[in-house]
Each structure stands twice: as structure tokens, then as C-alpha cells.
Amino acid sequence: MRQVRVELGERSYPIHIGSGLLSDAALLRASVSGSQALVLTNPTVADLYLERVLSAFTDVDVDVHMMPDGESHKSLEEYGRALDFLLSKRHNRTTTVVALGGGVVGDLAGFVAATYQRGVGFVQIPTTLLAQVDSSVGGKTAVNHSAGKNMIGAFYQPSCVIADLAVLASLPAREFRAGLAEVIKYGVIFDAGFFAWLEESADKILALDEAALAHAVARSAEIKAEVVASDERESGIRAILNYGHTFGHAIEKLTQYGTYLHGEAVAIGMVQAAIYGCLAETLSIDDGRRIRRLVERFELPCEPPQLSVESVLEAMGMDKKVSDGKLRLIVPVAIGRVEIRDADSKPLRQALEYSVAGASPLDGSSDG
Numbered sequence: 001m002r003q004v005r006v007e008l009g010e011r012s013y014p015i016h017i018g019s020g021l022l023s024d025a026a027l028l029r030a031s032v033s034g035s036q037a038l039v040l041t042n043p044t045v046a047d048l049y050l051e052r053v054l055s056a057f058t059d060v061d062v063d064v065h066m067m068p069d070g071e072s073h074k075s076l077e078e079y080g081r082a083l084d085f086l087l088s089k090r091h092n093r094t095t096t097v098v099a100l101g102g103g104v105v106g107d108l109a110g111f112v113a114a115t116y117q118r119g120v121g122f123v124q125i126p127t128t129l130l131a132q133v134d135s136s137v138g139g140k141t142a143v144n145h146s147a148g149k150n151m152i153g154a155f156y157q158p159s160c161v162i163a164d165l166a167v168l169a170s171l172p173a174r175e176f177r178a179g180l181a182e183v184i185k186y187g188v189i190f191d192a193g194f195f196a197w198l199e200e201s202a203d204k205i206l207a208l209d210e211a212a213l214a215h216a217v218a219r220s221a222e223i224k225a226e227v228v229a230s231d232e233r234e235s236g237i238r239a240i241l242n243y244g245h246t247f248g249h250a251i252e253k254l255t256q257y258g259t260y261l262h263g264e265a266v267a268i269g270m271v272q273a274a275i276y277g278c279l280a281e282t283l284s285i286d287d288g289r290r291i292r293r294l295v296e297r298f299e300l301p302c303e304p305p306q307l308s309v310e311s312v313l314e315a316m317g318m319d320k321k322v323s324d325g326k327l328r329l330i331v332p333v334a335i336g337r338v339e340i341r342d343a344d345s346k347p348l349r350q351a352l353e354y355s356v357a358g359a360s361p362l363d364g365s366s367d368g
């Protein structure tokens with residue numbers, strides 16, 4: 001088992017990473033400090049893993065609350081239902097909310113834990129790759145609103161994260177690859193050596209090789225932990241975690257969140273941000289091509305859908321009403337290093353026009 005620590009003073013916590021951790025009853029049991037707990041999950045994950053988790057809590061007064069599966073249920077309504085359930089079962093301030101599932105369950109359960117009786121214990125058991133490398137780490141919790149995604153939420157750190165790599169075997173392949181987009185992101189924004197290791201280890205990772213997976217998840221969690229530790233509330237450097245997300249969010253929004261998984265949109269967004277970097281002359285074409293090639297290697301989409309340049313600019317908040325320089329982009333300057341910069345509208349338009357034309361300066365093979 002590997003352990004990564006998120007250093008946040010008295011709110012510091014461990015992330016346990018290893019294969020088979022859901023069968024480690026002592027580890028699970030130790031994560032709940034009081035005598036009550038609520039396991040919040042959904043039917044898909046419960047069918048696979050709930051029994052194993054519950055068997056660790058034989059001496060805890062434990063209840064299970066199910067939310068329906070799917071992003072559309074990360075809602076105020078489901079949040080209210082979970083609170084009603086906690087109240088009806090008379091959970092007190094010493095209870096612990098245990099999130100068993102992907103990012104949807106984790107985000108909603110975290111917001112429940114943050115607000116029930118002004119905050120109760122919270123444990124994350126992430127069961128998707130995206131949740132293990134991203135959403136379970138860092139304390140962002142939220143539900144969606146019709147006005148936008150994650151519009152209502154809180155920063156609330158868990159007391160521990162238990163990431164069992166064995167559960168990734170049951171994850172649909174498309175969901176697994178979507179999580180890999182965030183793994184690539186950590187290499188681009190923070191660690192050239194990790195990026196190179198991903199290039200070398202792609203086959204092993206795609207084959208769910210245990211050691212390769214452990215390193216991919218642990219190094220990703222470590223990078224996220226380090227960034228979060230230096231800027232918990234995203235007043236500065238934490239924004240680099242949004243690399244690829246400005247383009248990605250625009251694509252998700254313009255396709256009504258129905259075409260791409262979040263990680264797939266981020267994959268396209270990372271390639272677009274790399275094209276932008278090349279056109280803005282912050283990034284070499286060779287490094288841009290390496291980013292694109294790794295996205296392709298992990299069988300993620302690189303090309304955006306056919307959308308008009310104006311509509312993408314508007315969705316990015318860079319429409320005609322917004323003057324130059326208002327949009328901040330996370331721009332790669334080399335593999336392993338990004339900068340937060342005001343968007344320059346000329347290369348931005350050019351990058352989007354390349355996409356509309358179905359071509360890009362990153363087409364073709366790298367010399368490097």
C-alpha cells in the first residue's frame with residue numbers, strides 16, 4: 001500500500017492507495033471515529049462493493065443511503081434527500097459520511113458532510129479512476145444547479161481517502177480512459193519525468209498492470225495534494241489544475257453535456273491548449289505533438305466537434321462583449337510546466353479555426 005499525505009495543517013489527511021484495500025477491514029474501520037456512519041453510494045457501485053465495505057463496520061451503527069446513478073442526480077434535490085435521511089435516522093454530530101463511488105457520489109456526499117449539523121466526519125472511497133486521481137482529493141464538494149455545474153458547494157476536506165485499485169477492473173473502459181486524461185494533465189502541468197514515464201508505460205496502464213496503475217494513481221494524487229496544499233481555495237496556483245478545462249468546459253457545454261465524458265472533453269481541451277501554446281509561441285511544436293500523441297495513445301479524443309469559432313469563444317467567456325485579456329488560460333510552456341496567462345485573442349482564434357478546419361500544427365510526427 002502507498003500513502004500520500006495532503007498537508008493542510010490540522011486538516012491534513014492520508015490517501016491510501018493499493019490493490020484490495022476494500023478487503024482491509026481494519027483500515028476501513030479506522031476511518032470512522034464515532035459510533036455512527038452513513039455510507040452514501042449508488043446502485044451500480046453498491047451491487048459491486050457495498051457488502052465488502054459494510055462488513056468492516058459490524059460494530060458501527062451504520063446506515064446506507066442510495067442516490068440514483070448519473071450526473072443529473074448531483075442535484076439539490078438529491079442533496080436534500082440525503083439530509084432528510086440522516087435526520088430521519090437520527091444521526092448526530094459525531095457521525096461520518098462515507099462516500100462510496102465516483103466523483104458524482106463523492107461531490108454530493110462531501111457537500112452533505114460539510115453542511116449536516118455544520119459539518120460531520122467525511123471519508124472518501126473513490127471507485128473511478130477520475131475520482132481516485134482527482135475529485136476525492138482536495139476538498140471541493142458541490143451539487144449542480146440549472147444555472148450551471150457545481151454552482152452550490154463548499155470546500156470540505158475528508159479525513160481520509162481510501163483508493164482501492166482493484167475496483168478499477170469493473171469500471172467501463174471508456175470511464176477508465178476518461179480518468180487517464182486527468183493523469184496526463186498532471187504530467188503536463190507539473191512533472192516532465194512523470195509524463196515521460198506515462199509515454200513509456202501506456203501499454204501497462206491500459207492493461208491495468210498493478211504496479212503501473214499504483215504509480216499512475218499515487219503520483220497523480222501526490223501532485224494534486226502538493227498543488228492543493230499550497231493553494232487550498234484556488235486563489236492562485238491551484239488554477240493550473242484546470243489545464244485543458246477552459247476549452248473542455250466549452251465543448252461540454254456546447255454539446256449539452258451529452259456527447260463527451262468530462263475526461264474526454266478535457267483530453268480535447270488539453271490538445272487545444274497545446275495548439276494555442278504553439279501558436280502563441282510559448283510551447284515548442286515537438287512538445288505539443290508529445291501531448292497530442294499521449295492523448296491518442298490512451299485512446300482519448302483529440303479533435304473537437306465541428307463548432308463555430310464564435311460559439312466556442314462565447315462559451316469560454318471570450319465573446320465580443322469581453323475585451324481582450326479577460327480570459328485566463330493555463331498555457332503549457334514545456335512538458336511539465338504551465339503558466340497562467342491572459343488569453344491572446346489572435347492565437348486563440350487561430351487555434352479554434354484550425355480545429356474547425358480539422359487540421360492543426362500538431363498533425364504529423366514529432367522530430368523529438
Ligand SMILES: NC(=O)c1ccc[n+]([C@@H]2O[C@H](COP(=O)([O-])OP(=O)(O)OC[C@H]3O[C@@H](n4cnc5c(N)ncnc54)[C@H](O)[C@@H]3O)[C@@H](O)[C@H]2O)c1
Pocket residue numbers: 042044045048069070071074101102103104105107127128129130131134135136137138139140141149150167168169170171172175262
Ligand atoms: N471535486 C472535485 O475536485 C472534482 C474534480 C473533477 C471532477 N469532479 C466531478 O466528478 C464527477 C465525475 O466523476 P466520475 O467521472 O467518477 O463519474 P461518476 O461518478 O458518474 O462515475 C462514472 C460511472 O461509473 C460507475 N462506477 C463507479 N465506480 C465503478 C466501478 N468501480 N465499477 C463499475 N462502475 C463504476 C458510476 O456508477 C457511474 O455510472 C463530475 O460531477 C465532476 O464535476 C469533481
